[in-house]
Amino acid sequence: MKPLMSLALACFLIAPLAQAEERTADQLVASKTQADMTYRQLMELMGASLTMIQEGIVRENAELTKTAAQMILKHAAPNHNPWTIMADDDQAAFKQSLLSYDKVLDIEATNVVEAAVAGDWFGASSSAHALTNACIACHAMWKNKVDSTN
Numbered sequence: 341m342k343p344l345m346s347l348a349l350a351c352f353l354i355a356p357l358a359q360a361e362e363r364t365a366d367q368l369v370a371s372k373t374q375a376d377m378t379y380r381q382l383m384e385l386m387g388a389s390l391t392m393i394q395e396g397i398v399r400e401n402a403e404l405t406k407t408a409a410q411m412i413l414k415h416a417a418p419n420h421n422p423w424t425i426m427a428d429d430d431q432a433a434f435k436q437s438l439l440s441y442d443k444v445l446d447i448e449a450t451n452v453v454e455a456a457v458a459g460d461w462f463g464a465s466s467s468a469h470a471l472t473n474a475c476i477a478c479h480a481m482w483k484n485k486v487d488s489t490n
């Protein structure tokens with residue numbers, strides 16, 4: 341195949357994929373109730389939830405642990421598209437992180453709830469640890485990339 345043709349074909353194949361990705365990140369945000377707070381304020385809430393999860397586990401209080409985990413599971417969307425905090429060039433990749441980490445947070449927060457309800461406090465603790473690692477992993481990639489001029 342001629343190089344130009346294969347390039348054209350590659351663009352033809354990739355463009356719809358990129359579009360699908362974008363739609364999915366938009367859909368994720370649209371699926372959540374919108375709250376009157378910024379992405380950063382939402383993050384402060386996440387921080388409070390994580391602290392409360394930890395407290396629930398140490399106290400062996402399933403209700404406290406569950407209530408705290410649900411703040412993560414049912415978190416609202418901010419009052420702006422989250423990716424607008426990043427520079428234009430970073431937005432597509434940040435969308436991808438939003439999508440993949442939202443899933444990881446859901447899985448680990450659900451594991452925390454299930455273990456807590458079953459009274460398995462070591463299990464709850466190790467899932468809370470995995471949850472924390474997901475927060476840290478996303479922060480390592482993105483927290484210092486916030487573009488305050490945006």
Ligand code: HEC
Nearest residue numbers: 380383384386387390437438441474475478479482483486
């Ligand atoms: C999709 C990536 C991502 C995930 C996942 C994520 N965060 Fe964040 N977080 C950010 C970004 C980006 C900022 C910086 C926001 C800003 O400054 O406007 C931030 C900021 C924060 C802050 C404020 C940080 C500071 O410097 O004071 C807290 C607290 C926080 N996140 C907690 C959490 C917790 C807890 C979790 C996991 C339950 C979590 N975040 C998961 C991206 C993420």
